[in-house]
Amino acid sequence: LLARQLPPQQHFQPMGEPPNKLRKTSQNGHAAASRDYSLLLPPHYREDVRWFLKQDIPNFDVGAFVVGKRPVKASLMAKTDGVLAGVPFFNAVFEELGCTVTWDISEGACVGPSHRKVDAGSSLAKSEDAGQFDASSEHFKGRHCIASVSGPACRILQGERVALNIISRCSGIASETRRLADLKKRDGWHGEIAATRKVTPGFRNVEKYAVIVGGGVPHRMDLSDMTMLKDNHCWACDNDIKAMVEKTRSACGFSNKIEVECQNEEQARQAASAGAEIVMLDNFPPEEAKKAAKQLKAEFPRGLTIEVSGGMTNEVLPQYFSEHIDVVSFGSLTHGYDVLDFSLKIVELQS
16 A cells, blocks of 8 residues: 655644634534544454454564564654544554553544644643663654553564554545645535545545544445446436436435436436436536536425535635535545654563
8 A cells, every 4th residue: 555655844734713603613523532433443444454464464474583572662653744543443453463552642633743742731642852762862853752552572563564554544644634624614614525435445444434533524435335326327328317316216215315426517407306315516617516506406405415526626625615515525535645654663671
């Protein structure tokens, strides 16, 4: 699983408080510290973690043989700024190996060098400039120590890279989602920032989980979660949107929603008329999207949801904010994303 690291000079800074008139829409934003996101996960996420470990240790581990089972303590340090996400997966890696993780910070909080100093009474992590056992204090200088892992040296080193790979990617997604959610919060927009089904095979739960921690919504999790009829479905069915929606309803019944990806306003009108609950305006310029959304909401006032997607960036997102647009989706949230940089260093040899 490949991704790019955030440039060292790029700092994640949360936006200030919104004006009073906008706070109502942001109360359910990112009160992350009070939420236990791990409750979202299915029990089998631990099987995924075991599979990740099996991939990394398919047979002998000579390094484990060399260091032995001496008890040690290691510090997890955030080297770049962003939002912490992926705590349950990180914990599961080391629990599988018989180690204990102790956190100094809550999932969803900001981490990194810029967040080392906190107000008195805060639950955020302490920071350290040097470890008790290390050849060089440079390993710790300017880094945000946010957790510790205790256990046999061989086991900590076996879990190190798998755990860091997961948490760095998960935190990268959460950080980018938070930036987008902060734009929504700043402007008081009512809608949702959503991901798409453009996920890494085998890493779906991790990536979708990170979007939620960051303040977005995952969209559909898989092909069985809501029916989305895209452009290829339309072309394969001779562009007969009405027939497609009616056939879909005959199979999914009342319990699943139907969404149709539309290339123009007329297709959206046909989809809504046929009974689709959601229409996606695909690759519409901002003003055209807002104009079409307003017209469609006027024609179908009873519960039609309007999503816009295609080529979205941080810069153009605010141009789509409208009382008539309900969802803006970003494929980039779960593919081609930046990562946060973490490191895990042994700081103490225990008797």
